[in-house]
Amino acid sequence: MPDIGIGDQITTAWWPAAVEDEDATDLVVTSTAFIPGTSPCDVTFTASRTGRAAVCVAGNWTQASAGNRIFISYEVYLGTSAAGTLVRSARSGFGISDNGATGGSLEQGWGNMTMIEGLTPGATYFARVVHMTEAGTTSTVTHRRIIVFPLP
Amino acid sequence: MAINAGSQAYGVDLPPTQYDQDWTTQSPTTTTYTAGQPEVGVNFVAPSSGRVLVTLGAGTRTTTAVTTRAVVTFIVYNDNSDGPVVQAADFNNGITGIGTASVSQYRYVGTFKMISGLTPGRNYYAQMVHRSTAAVAAGVVSIAARDISVIPLT
Numbered sequence: 001m002p003d004i005g006i007g008d009q010i011t012t013a014w015w016p017a018a019v020e021d022e023d024a025t026d027l028v029v030t031s032t033a034f035i036p037g038t039s040p041c042d043v044t045f046t047a048s049r050t051g052r053a054a055v056c057v058a059g060n061w062t063q064a065s066a067g068n069r070i071f072i073s074y075e076v077y078l079g080t081s082a083a084g085t086l087v088r089s090a091r092s093g094f095g096i097s098d099n100g101a102t103g104g105s106l107e108q109g110w111g112n113m114t115m116i117e118g119l120t121p122g123a124t125y126f127a128r129v130v131h132m133t134e135a136g137t138t139s140t141v142t143h144r145r146i147i148v149f150p151l152p
Numbered sequence: 153m154a155i156n157a158g159s160q161a162y163g164v165d166l167p168p169t170q171y172d173q174d175w176t177t178q179s180p181t182t183t184t185y186t187a188g189q190p191e192v193g194v195n196f197v198a199p200s201s202g203r204v205l206v207t208l209g210a211g212t213r214t215t216t217a218v219t220t221r222a223v224v225t226f227i228v229y230n231d232n233s234d235g236p237v238v239q240a241a242d243f244n245n246g247i248t249g250i251g252t253a254s255v256s257q258y259r260y261v262g263t264f265k266m267i268s269g270l271t272p273g274r275n276y277y278a279q280m281v282h283r284s285t286a287a288v289a290a291g292v293v294s295i296a297a298r299d300i301s302v303i304p305l306t
Contacts, residue, residue: 015306018203020266024244056205056264060244106219109248111263113207143244147266149205149305 016046018149027131029061029070029139034090034130036082041144042128044080047119048150055094057129058111060143063100070131070139072096074146076116077126088116090130100138107142115151166304170194170278173299178282179290180222185241185281192298193233193279198270199304206245206265206278207303211258211296213251220286221250222293226300228267229277239267241281248285258296266305278302 025039036042047053059072073095076088088094094114100106119125129144171194178188187193198204212222225246228239239245245265252259270276280300284293 017201018205018266018305020268022244058263058265060248106221106250107248108221108250109244109246109263110261113262113264145244145265147205147264149266 014049015150016048018147019043019045020145020147022143022145024143027141029131029133029141031132032134034071034073034075034132036128036130037141040128041146042126043146043148044124044126045148047121047123047125049121050150050152051119051121052115052117052151053119053148054113054115054151055127056111056113056147057095058109058145059096059129059141060107060109061098061139061141062105062107063098064105064138067099068136068138069097069099069134070141071133072129072131072141072144074127074129078123079126080124081126082128084126087119087125109143111145165200167197167199169301169303170196171299171301173297175297178295178298180282180284180293180295181290182287183283183285185283187279187281191279192300193277194300194302195275195277196302198272198274198276200272201306202270202272203266203268203305204270205303205305206267207262207301208247208280209260209262209297209299210247211260212247212249213256213258213294215256215292215294218288218292220284220288220293221248222282222295223248223285224280224282224295224298227279227281229279231275232277233279235277238270238276260297
């Protein structure tokens with residue numbers, strides 16, 4: 001892929017818009033499988049001509065007791081909703097995990113970024129934040145964010 | 153302003169990514185945001201899209217068994233730190249951590265936030281700021297290795 005130079009013609013599929021969503025709803029995390037929760041945090045985006053995009057996930061959470069880890073990740077579907085074909089399933093390694101802070105329900109937060117590739121240029125995709133716990137009901141997500149932007 | 157099919161790309165479409173970093177340990181003692189010493193921040197030009205990605209990195213710890221945490225986030229100003237605030241300091245835009253639980257060592261993490269609606273071609277200043285979640289004595293809450301990048305987005 002050539003670099004973009006001054007005066008070059010830009011077509012939409014080259015550099016579609018970066019998108020972001022965030023949600024500050026407190027969600028008690030009880031599921032031991034990745035779920036989006038009752039207050040979604042998601043985006044729809046257009047794949048660039050390279051078929052590559054960066055996905056950033058960030059969050060804040062509390063844990064009533066240290067031990068059971070919380071996981072925050074994301075999944076990507078073809079189309080405008082989770083009804084489409086799943087093209088990137090949630091994995092703990094594509095997100096964030098934490099096992100809580102000494103002292104109880106202390107809010108902590110940070111993020112992670114991964115690349116997805118092999119997307120169909122110009123196609124519309126749906127990406128959403130999902131979360132889970134490995135056991136127990138000790139965690140609450142307090143803030144979630146997802147950003148998707150095209151990569152060269 | 154979106155980049156549309158057939159648009160001409162000018163120099164401002166993809167202005168440079170900016171980065172700043174410092175290793176000096178910070179030790180916030182209050183819940184009021186401060187830029188610290190030295191200040192970590194970058195001047196940047198907004199791209200045609202008006203959107204940029206702000207990435208933050210920091211190591212945070214709490215040295216004794218207390219519940220206080222460090223908060224590291226950022227402010228975006230027009231022009232410089234004397235200018236109008238475009239993006240105020242927000243807990244949810246930053247990093248919050250108590251360090252590793254058992255031995256009070258730094259935990260180094262990063263985070264990401266998109267800023268949109270910037271005026272294309274305009275100069276902005278993104279400044280890292282930090283605070284404690286409660287008033288503590290100096291040295292209880294510490295921050296190491298602050299870094300910030302601002303990357304133009306489409």
